[in-house]
Amino acid sequence: MSATETIVRTATNVIATELTTETLLALAGREIGAIHVKGYYPVAIAAEVAQKAIDHPALGHYHKQYTSSVGRVYMPHIDTKWDPELTAKYHDAALPAIADVRSMFHPYLAPVDKVRLDLQELWPAGANLLRLRGRACFVGAFRVFQPSTSEFYPHNDAIDQETDAPEIEGVLNQLVANIYLQVPERGGDLHLWLREPTAAETEIILDVEGLDPKSVEEPVHVIHPEAGDLIIFSPRMLHAVTPGQGTHRVGAAAFIASKGPAEPLVFWS
Ligand SMILES: O=C(O)CCC(=O)C(=O)O
Numbered sequence: 001m002s003a004t005e006t007i008v009r010t011a012t013n014v015i016a017t018e019l020t021t022e023t024l025l026a027l028a029g030r031e032i033g034a035i036h037v038k039g040y041y042p043v044a045i046a047a048e049v050a051q052k053a054i055d056h057p058a059l060g061h062y063h064k065q066y067t068s069s070v071g072r073v074y075m076p077h078i079d080t081k082w083d084p085e086l087t088a089k090y091h092d093a094a095l096p097a098i099a100d101v102r103s104m105f106h107p108y109l110a111p112v113d114k115v116r117l118d119l120q121e122l123w124p125a126g127a128n129l130l131r132l133r134g135r136a137c138f139v140g141a142f143r144v145f146q147p148s149t150s151e152f153y154p155h156n157d158a159i160d161q162e163t164d165a166p167e168i169e170g171v172l173n174q175l176v177a178n179i180y181l182q183v184p185e186r187g188g189d190l191h192l193w194l195r196e197p198t199a200a201e202t203e204i205i206l207d208v209e210g211l212d213p214k215s216v217e218e219p220v221h222v223i224h225p226e227a228g229d230l231i232i233f234s235p236r237m238l239h240a241v242t243p244g245q246g247t248h249r250v251g252a253a254a255f256i257a258s259k260g261p262a263e264p265l266v267f268w269s
């Protein structure tokens with residue numbers, strides 16, 4: 001086993017139920033495993049916009065082997081693939097895409113906008129939209145899981161694997177906020193392992209975007225989100241989404257980077 005394989009950072013298995021300065025600091029510092037706020041967003045608005053996301057003309061797919069059946073509305077940063085043209089395309093589309101997502105919730109506040117404002121107010125140094133090489137990022141992607149066929153295999157997400165822009169220097173932790181708009185009654189569970197992947201697992205994840213679930217131990221947490229819930233966790237640690245039955249599973253997601261309490265959090269998708 002290499003040295004890196006023995007240093008696998010973990011979090012405690014506590015799940016906080018309120019979004020406060022204290023729970024955010026504890027989550028960013030890996031003192032707790034997640035923040036799960038039930039009823040964060042009104043379900044009636046969520047249901048209406050979930051259908052708009054399913055029918056959206058910009059609904060596309062991830063490009064890796066195991067995630068290709070999961071739809072997403074607007075290009076996420078992971079699809080820039082270190083390619084200057086794709087990176088330019090991503091940034092060109094960022095602000096119009098944010099505006100379109102916001103308009104889908106009109107006249108209500110979009111859930112990712114609500115998270116952005118809450119974290120701006122709660123985090124000691126505030127929170128901003130991420131800019132990379134000075135260019136604004138998109139935030140607020142919808143993830144659309146088809147009934148039965150879509151799932152995320154165990155994986156992690158880390159912005160430093162997607163860009164070497166100077167703005168990400170000093171990032172200590174990455175979080176992800178998911179607000180669930182529609183969830184099937186059965187399945188569509190979020191699995192959390194509360195540990196980072198080993199070096200060998202990371203190699204597989206970078207290659208095919210997920211591990212064979214049979215190759216990993218049982219998760220520490222199996223969470224069945226309800227529509228309207230907010231869950232924030234560190235996607236640098238292994239996590240997965242199981243297939244759902246009957247209806248689409250639709251969430252709005254924002255990645256969040258932390259450089260510690262003295263620096264603003266930053267958002268992107
Ligand atoms: O949809 C979810 O519950 C989590 C999806 C995921 O992999 C992420 O937010 O990084």
Ligand SMILES: [Fe+2]
Pocket residue numbers: 155156157235239
């Ligand atoms: Fe993820």
